[in-house]
Amino acid sequence: MNSEAQQDQQRRVRRTTIMLVLLALAIYIGFIALTVHRSHG
Amino acid sequence: MAYSATAESHDHHDHKPSGLWRWLSTTNHKDIGTLYLIFAGVMFFVGGMMAMAIRAELFKPGMQFLDPAFFNSMTTVHALAMIFGGVMPAWVGLANWMIPLQVGAPDMALPRMNNFSFWLLPFAFTLLLIGFFVPGGAPAGGWTLYPPLVLQGGDSFPLAVFAIHLMGASSIMGAINVIVTIMNMRAPGMTLLRMPLFVWTWLITAYLLIAVMPVLAGAVTMLLTDHFFGTSFFSASGGGDPVMFQHVFWFFGHPEVYILILPAFGIVSEVIPTFSRKPLFGYEAMVYATASIAFLSFIVWAHHMFTVGMPLAGEMFFMLSTMLIAIPTGVKVFNWSATMWKGSITFEPPMLFCLAFLFLFSIGGFSGLMLAIAPADFQYQDTYFVVAHFHYVLVPGSIFTIIAAVYYWLPKWTGHMYDMTLAKWHFWLSTIFVNVLFFPQHFLGLAGMPRRIPDYATQFADWNMVSSIGGFGFGASQLLFPYIVIKCIRGGEKATARVWEGAHGLEWEVPSPAPYHTWETAPSMAVIDRGAEH
Numbered sequence: 001m002n003s004e005a006q007q008d009q010q011r012r013v014r015r016t017t018i019m020l021v022l023l024a025l026a027i028y029i030g031f032i033a034l035t036v037h038r039s040h041g
Numbered sequence: 042m043a044y045s046a047t048a049e050s051h052d053h054h055d056h057k058p059s060g061l062w063r064w065l066s067t068t069n070h071k072d073i074g075t076l077y078l079i080f081a082g083v084m085f086f087v088g089g090m091m092a093m094a095i096r097a098e099l100f101k102p103g104m105q106f107l108d109p110a111f112f113n114s115m116t117t118v119h120a121l122a123m124i125f126g127g128v129m130p131a132w133v134g135l136a137n138w139m140i141p142l143q144v145g146a147p148d149m150a151l152p153r154m155n156n157f158s159f160w161l162l163p164f165a166f167t168l169l170l171i172g173f174f175v176p177g178g179a180p181a182g183g184w185t186l187y188p189p190l191v192l193q194g195g196d197s198f199p200l201a202v203f204a205i206h207l208m209g210a211s212s213i214m215g216a217i218n219v220i221v222t223i224m225n226m227r228a229p230g231m232t233l234l235r236m237p238l239f240v241w242t243w244l245i246t247a248y249l250l251i252a253v254m255p256v257l258a259g260a261v262t263m264l265l266t267d268h269f270f271g272t273s274f275f276s277a278s279g280g281g282d283p284v285m286f287q288h289v290f291w292f293f294g295h296p297e298v299y300i301l302i303l304p305a306f307g308i309v310s311e312v313i314p315t316f317s318r319k320p321l322f323g324y325e326a327m328v329y330a331t332a333s334i335a336f337l338s339f340i341v342w343a344h345h346m347f348t349v350g351m352p353l354a355g356e357m358f359f360m361l362s363t364m365l366i367a368i369p370t371g372v373k374v375f376n377w378s379a380t381m382w383k384g385s386i387t388f389e390p391p392m393l394f395c396l397a398f399l400f401l402f403s404i405g406g407f408s409g410l411m412l413a414i415a416p417a418d419f420q421y422q423d424t425y426f427v428v429a430h431f432h433y434v435l436v437p438g439s440i441f442t443i444i445a446a447v448y449y450w451l452p453k454w455t456g457h458m459y460d461m462t463l464a465k466w467h468f469w470l471s472t473i474f475v476n477v478l479f480f481p482q483h484f485l486g487l488a489g490m491p492r493r494i495p496d497y498a499t500q501f502a503d504w505n506m507v508s509s510i511g512g513f514g515f516g517a518s519q520l521l522f523p524y525i526v527i528k529c530i531r532g533g534e535k536a537t538a539r540v541w542e543g544a545h546g547l548e549w550e551v552p553s554p555a556p557y558h559t560w561e562t563a564p565s566m567a568v569i570d571r572g573a574e575h
Contacts, residue, residue: 012225013150020217020251028255035263035289039274039281 057557065160068152069557070137071454076159077134078447082523084126084166085440089516091119096478096512102499112495113181118169120184121201124301125208126166128435131443132304133158133215136243139450140219142548142555143237145228145564150221151214158214165207172197183493185290186261188275188283192268199269202261209254216250219243228547228563234325235569237546241328242307245335249296249303252339257293260286284349291342299338301435303331305402305442306373309395311546312449313377316392317384318543323376330369330376337366347418356415363413370406374399389541390464394445397472398437405433408483423493426486432479441471444522451526452540456554457533463525470518477511547572 098107149155172179177195223244263274273279275286314321343359408430481504490501536553
């Protein structure tokens with residue numbers, strides 16, 4: 001694989017990883033917020 | 042049977058580090074896969090010993106060996122060890138070994154995170170098992186951790202919560218790694234709809250993991266703050282709602298069931314075509330059925346809690362949405378059967394375990410349909426019928442297919458064939474005893490025997506004794522498995538690259554044993570075409 005393709009792959013790997021980490025964090029915080037709202041709403 | 046492999050750029054520098062440091066610091070997907078599989082094997086035997094203790098206590102009415110609190114710890118930790126320590130790490134181990142090989146990638150996309158996510162697990166389970174030695178004993182409120190009962194536990198409660206956090210973090214990292222690898226590291230020409238079904242089912246499983254493991258982490262975090270910091274998320278006395286925990290838990294818990302079983306569907310979809318010497322019937326339908334099952338798993342959670350009291354419309358919704366799952370599952374069972382139709386079938390050990398899966402998992406599916414009927418569930422709830430149902434789904438479902446996967450790929454991993462006769466003995470003993478163990482539990486449940494009790498009325502004595510005999514037989518027959526695997530690692534008849542006459546896929550294009558580094562140069566289209574004959 002040439003270096004440009006390799007760099008492009010690394011960029012895609014980084015972008016997908018960050019998006020998935022953010023998704024997991026959003027679900028974690030979102031569900032706690034939802035539970036607070038529903039428990040005391 | 043022999044097939045000459047194209048060892049494109051695999052074996053020119055098969056160097057690897059040695060000693061303990063290799064295993065502590067490795068970033069190689071095959072090493073990490075091996076570590077996961079060894080860990081899962083150890084946890085299967087730890088959880089299995091607890092199951093033996095449970096069945097020994099239930100062998101006859103009256104208290105035999107265990108005190109009731111310890112019995113409750115046994116059922117709780119058995120479940121946690123088997124689910125989070127056995128089945129899930131076994132699937133992650135198989136994913137690590139096989140996904141890069143099957144998609145033509147040199148390794149997982151995030152190898153250092155891969156190492157970290159494995160090494161979290163021994164610490165997590167040490168924390169969980171330390172609970173047996175602290176005041177109050179190990180967690181005993183059931184694996185569902187329902188408050189307020191779980192909040193009345195001893196000092197092991199925060200240890201268990203921390204352990205669950207570590208397992209969750211490990212699972213999420215593993216899932217991120219799988220998705221990033223599949224989405225970004227596939228060889229050119231390996232399009233999504235050419236991927237092997239095991240890769241597809243794992244991709245969907247990984248999305249499920251990312252969607253629900255944070256929910257479990259959130260739920261146990263709130264339990265922790267309720268216990269130590271005076272919050273009242275789930276405490277009615279402070280304005281909270283204990284039933285809310287059940288909703289949050291099962292929003293995680295039901296997709297978790299599919300996390301345990303979807304990769305099993307992938308294995309069966311690999312093994313049945315190989316030993317039927319036919320392409321998989323309805324490849325695309327299998328992919329869409331898997332995705333449908335995953336979607337439906339998010340909208341059925343309250344069928345686990347029909348008896349808490351919910352509006353009739355809610356009961357109807359969760360009953361009908363649960364029954365819908367039978368449709369894509371039926372598609373799968375039909376397609377596996379159609380794959381075998383007029384095939385040249387041979388019965389090697391992986392095929393035998395997958396055939397047993399087909400029959401026995403279907404029994405678990407049918408009892409699941411019975412449990413989905415809300416008015417009937419009021420009778421079945423918390424009885425041994427439920428225990429029989431989920432053990433039929435998880436033991437001949439997940440565990441049999443993990444065994445099938447190991448028997449399928451073991452020659453590829455070790456370069457040796459294993460002892461087929463012993464493996465067939467392993468199959469027959471497992472299949473007979475698993476039915477002796479779990480089938481009578483349907484009768485016990487229908488007769489009204491509650492689950493999670495160390496003693497019972499004498500009317501349940503006979504079937505409990507039969508079930509325990511099945512349990513001891515099943516446990517003893519599993520000792521064959523490590524013996525066969527270790528014997529195979531130490532030597533045996535040389536395996537060819539293709540190993541099985543009807544096998545297709547990129548993993549069979551590399552020599553056996555698979556070199557330490559594979560696909561450093563992406564496979565050519567010709568190689569992908571040869572491997573992708575589903």
